[in-house]
Amino acid sequence: MSISKMPILTIPIATFTPSKRAMTYLPLAVASLFVSHFALANPISYHDQAKLHHIAKAVSAERIEHDIQALVNFGTRHTLSETKSDTRGIGAARRWIKAEFEKISTQCGGCLEVIEVKETISGEKRIPNATEVVNIIAIQRGSIEPNRMVMMSGDIDSRVSDVMDFISDAPGANDNASGIAGTLEAARVLSQYKFNGSIVYAALSGEEQGLFGGKILAQYAKQQGWRVHGVLNNDMIGNVTGINGVTDNTTARLFSEGTRVIETPEQARVRRFTGGEVDSASRNLARYIDTIADRYIPNLDTLLVYRLDRFGRGGHHRPFNDAGFAAIRIMETNEHYDRQHQDLRTENGVVYGDTIDGVDFDYAAKLTALNAVSMASMAWAPAPPQTVKISGAVSASTSFTWQASDDPSIVGYRIYWRYTSEPQWQFSRDVGKVTAATLENIVIDNYTFGVAAVSKDGFESPVVFPGDVGAFEYPHP
Known part of the structure; x- marks a missing residue:
């Protein structure tokens, strides 16, 4: 058995150095035992995955630029805008997106199921009259667990200052043609591979009018019995210069x-x-992607923000959270509010509007690569363990149980733990292909714990915090 610090999971005895914090209160003799006991060879060591590096490098900034320009050229993509024209409005935009998914599917031998998931909405504050809200969805089915899903989403619709103005030009280059372009590009790259689990590429409508596209798809996912283990909502992934300078x-x-x-x-x-207040499935999904960024995306530091969304604001991952699914928002760090939800104009020398000249295509490609690699890793990995339970109150040791899986790719399980004030997992131990394990002399009161499943190829699921709060398949009452 071994103990390690993320992201490197195998520590040779000669190079193992406990952190100052871990050893502060340990007498020297105890510290020596600590090292010799925990630095033994790890039977399920982390393997750097060459395929994930190849996926990251395959993402094209040029193709993303082309797609953003194509979406901007539709003039406006407002949810209430024109649907009959072939050149303007949300109808033309969603038909173009569907055609792009179908083209990708043709190139991979029909590997994508391209469907519309839609509903007519009316009587709402921002959709007063009957309006068809149409999502364009492409599903790449897995070979072992086709009903286990990880999803990347972006928003089709755009807007100007008045949320009800569906006539004026609303280019929506960064908000959110960048997210749609990233989703299309991820599909192009990942469709060249086959996965154990399924990947869903979602172009959602109605976000600016009340997150309706996400609500419709979340409900559809529940009706279809999809085991959604992660929704990666991409909303504004192309801006690098903030209003803060x-x-x-x-x-x-x-x-x-x-x-x-x-x-x-x-x-x-x-x-x-x-x-478990900071160990929901969504939080551990974010930690998983943060680790992926460290390992596979050069020059990208992802910030774990412990909040549903920006202060007082919302995005299309929220309807999936509302349905109990693990879902997060991926986006740029520095927003430029003069380029969001603005009429195209110049006032007092200040240029307003979400135009394509405000998008950094290399940066959008970098965040798209993060999505693609994260989804590939999850789809190749086993599902997160189910029914994880923990015990050890008034005890020197901490014990775990979890539900057995019939996934043939699983080689074993890895238990993680960290100090309760730490944002990322610090220590781990491999316990083999079992459904119960005990960490001897690791006191339950002092750490936060979780369990991940590991495949024969070394792909690893997100970590699951014990109990309902951490479950990736939420136990609805």
Whole structure:
């Protein structure tokens, strides 16, 4: 068995050095035992995945630029805009997106199921009259667990200052043609591979009018019985210069909610005594992607933001959170508000509007690569362990159990733990292909714990915090 610090999971005895914090209160003799016991060879060591490096490099900034320009050329993509024209409005935009997915599918021998998931909405503040809200969805089915999903989404629609103005030009280059272009590009790259689990590429409508596209797809996913283990919502992934004067193409934000909004009073009572406020499935999805960024995306530091979204604001991952799914928002770090939700104009020398000259295509490609590599890793990895339970109160050791899986790719499981004040997993131990394990002399009171599944090829699932709060397949009451 071994203990390690993320992201490097195998520590040779000769190079193992416990952190100062870990050793501060250990007498020298105990420290020696600590090293010799935990630095043994790890039977499931982390393998650097060459395929993931190839996927990251395959993402094209030029193709992303082409797609953003094509979307901008539709003039406006407002949810209430023209649907009959072939050159203007949201109808033309979504038909173009569907044609692009179909072209990608043709090139990979029909590997994508391209469908429309839609509903007519009316009587809403921002959709007063009957309007068909249409999502364009492409599904790349997995070979082992076709109903296990990881999803990348972007928003089709755009807007200007008046959210009800569906006539004026609303280029929406960064918000959110960048997210749609990234989703299309991820499909182009990943469609060249076959995965164990399924990948969903989603172009959602109705975001600016009330997150309706996400609500429609989340409901559809539940009706279809999809096991959605991660929604990566990309909303504005192309701007590098903020209104704060900072220009930065080396960071991105990962927004994730804490406890589920649909948590029951009994689940909240249990959580109060066992913890987990920062270990929801969404938070551990964000940690997983943060680790992927460190390993596979050069010059990108992802920031774990412990909030559903930007302060007081919202995005299309929220309807999936509302349905109990793990979902996060991936976006640029520095926003430029003069380029968001603005009429095209110049006032007092200040240029307003979300035009394509405000998009950095290399940066959009970098964040697209993060999505593609993260989804590939999850789709090649086993599903996150289910029904993870923990015990060890008033004990020197901490014990775990989890549900057995019939996934033939699983070679074993890895237990993680960290100090409760730390944002990322610090230590790990491999326990083999079992459904129960005990960490001897690791006291439950002092750490936060989780369990991940590992495949024969070394791909690893997100870490699952024990109990309902951390479950990736939410136990609805």
